[in-house]
Amino acid sequence: MGGGVTLAVVQFDPAVFWHYLLEPSSVYLQGLLMTFALAVAGQTLGATLGLVTALARLSRAGPLRAVARLYTWVMRGTPLLVQIVFVYTALAAVGIFRFQDFRIGPLIVAGNVQAAIVALSLNEGAYMAEIIRAGILSVDPGQTEAAKSLGMTYGQTMRRIVLPQAARFVIPPLGNEFNSMLKNTSLVSVIGVGELLLTTNTIVSATFRTFELYLVVATYYLLLTTAWGVVQGRIEQHFGKSTSMPGGRTFVQRLFGLRRSVEAGIPSDRR
Amino acid sequence: MASEMPDGILAAIGGVPRPPTEVVIEASDVQKWFGRLHVLKGVSMTVQRQEVVVVIGASGSGKTTFIRCVNHLEKIQAGRIFVNGHLIGYREVNGKLVEDRESNIARQRQEIGMVFQRFNLFPHKTALENITEAPLRVRKMPAAEANEMGRALLARVGLAAKTDVYPWQLSGGQQQRVAIARALAMKPALMLFDEPTSALDPEMIGEVLEVMKELAHEGMTMIVVTHEMGFAREVADRVLMMEDGQIIEEGSPEHFFTNPHHERTKSFLSKIL
Helix, strand or coil: CCCCHHHCCCCCHHHHHHHHHCCCCHHHHHHHHHHHHHHHHHHHHHHHHHHHHHHHHHHCCCHHHHHHHHHHHHHHCCHHHHHHHHHHHHHHHHHCCCCEEEEEECCCEEEEHHHHHHHHHHHHHHHHHHHHHHHHHHCCCHHHHHHHHHHHHHHHHHHHHHHHHHHHHHHHHHHHHHHHCCCCCCCHHHHHHCCCHHHHHHHHHHCCCCCHHHHHHHHHHCCCCCCCCHHHHHHHHHHHHHHHHHCCCCHHHHHHHHHHHHHHHCCCCCC | HHHHCCCHHHHHHHHHCCCCCCEEEEEEEEEECCCCHHHHEEEEECCCCCCCEEEEECCCCCCHHHHHCCCCCCCCEEEEEEEEEEEEEEEEECCCEEEHHHHHHHHHHHEEEEEEECCCCCCCCCCCHHHHHHHHHCCCCCCCHHHHHHHHHHHHHCHHHCCCCHHHHHHHHHHHHHHHHHHHHCCCCCEEEEEECCCCCCCHHHHHHHHHHHHHHHHHCCEECCHHHHHHHHHHHHHEEEEEEEEEEEEEEEHHHHHCCCHHHHHHHHHHC
C-alpha cells in the first residue's frame, strides 16, 4: 500500500535514538533530575495547600469558605500553562512580584524554578483540596462526635481521628495526581526551566535529530510514570493485602491495623 | 460507696467521680428546632448527684436530641442547660445565648461521658488506644498511667484479653463495652447513654446492660435513653417519658409499670413490654 515509499522518506536513525536513550548526556540527566524534583516539590506543596484549602472549605467561617472556593474555581478553571506564564512573566511585567534567584546552602534556586514550583503547587493544591475534602467527608460523622464528646478540640479531632481515616480515601487518587504532575512539569519549559523537555529542545536545535530526540523524551516520561505506577501499585497492594483475612472487614480498618501494628511491633491478627 | 469496692469498675479510675454540685444537670425550657421542625418544646429536668434517670419515648419524640444537647453536640435555640453549675455550650450576653468558644465547649465535654448507639470506636486504634487517646491528648496524662488505667478499665468490663485488638475484631457487645470504658477514662462527672443497646444483636444486650447496671450501683450519675424496661425497673431512680418534644410523664419505675397516667405512656409501654 505504498508503505515502502513512505518509509523511504522517513529519516529515522535508530542508532541515534538508542544512543540518547541509553547513554544520556549529563545535561539530559540534570533535566531528568529537575523534572523529578519539580514534581516532588509541586506535589508536596500542592498536597499541603490542598489540605489547608479542604479544611477551609469545610470550615464554619463563611469568608474562609468563600476564599477557598474562589481559589479552587480559578485554579481548576484556567489552564496550567497560562498559570505558569502568569506567575512568572505577567506578575513581573506589571511589577507585582519578580522571582529572584536565591541560595539554600550550596544550592542556587533560580527565579523561574521558584515560579515553576509555585505555579505547579497552586494548581495542584486546588485538585488536592477536592480530593482531601471528599476524603474527610467520607469519614463517618460519628467519629467526630465521639472525639468531641471526649473533650477533644477541633485540631485534635482532625489530626488524631479524622485525617488518619480520610487518608485511606486520599492515597489512591494522590498516586494518580503524582502521575499527572510528572507529565505536567513539561509545561514549565515555557519559562525556561531546564527540565526534560527544554533540555530536549536545546539538543534538538543543535543536532536537528528532532524525531529521535522527542521519541527519547517521550520514552523517558513513560519510564518515569511506569516506575511510579509500580511504586503506587506496591503501596496499594501493601495496604490492601490483608483484605482476605478472617473477619471480612473493610480495607481501611486493616490498612490502619497493619500500619499501626508495624509501628508497634504487634501482630495485627492477634485475637 | 464504690471507692470501698476494690473490684468495681469505677475503682479503675480511682473511685466514683464526684460531681462538684448536688444538682448535676439542670435543664430549663430547652427549645430546639431543626429548620422548621420544632423538636424540643420546652424540656425542663434536673438530675441529682448519683441519680440514674432513664428516658423513654417513641422514636422522634426528641429523647436522643435532648441528651445530645446536654453535651452540646446539638445547638439549642432557647432555654438553659447547666451541668455542674456551668451553662453548657453558651455564654449569656444581655439575656441572649451566644455560642461559647470551641475550646471552652471542649473543656465542658471532658466532664460529660457519652456512649453512642453505634459505638463510634476509632477503627484505626486498638481497644487500649481507644481508651487512652483522650486521657493522653486531652488530660495530658503520662503514658504509663494512661495505659495502666486503660488496662484496668478493660479488665473491669471483662475485656482484659482484648487490649491490642482493633474494633473490627470485636463483637458489637464488646465494642460497646470498650466505648463505655473509653468514656469512663475521662473520669466524667456524668454519663450519657444514647440507646446503647439498640444496635446490638439480642444475645449481646445483656453484657452491656450488666456493665451499665454495675456503674449505676457504684454511684455513677447517668442519663440513659433506652427501651430496655428491665434495666429501667432494676436501676432507674426516675423514668421520664418523652412525646413530641416534651416530657409528658415522670416518676419512679414502679409508677410506670403499675400506674402510668398518660394515655400515650400507656400505649407506648404496651408496645414495648
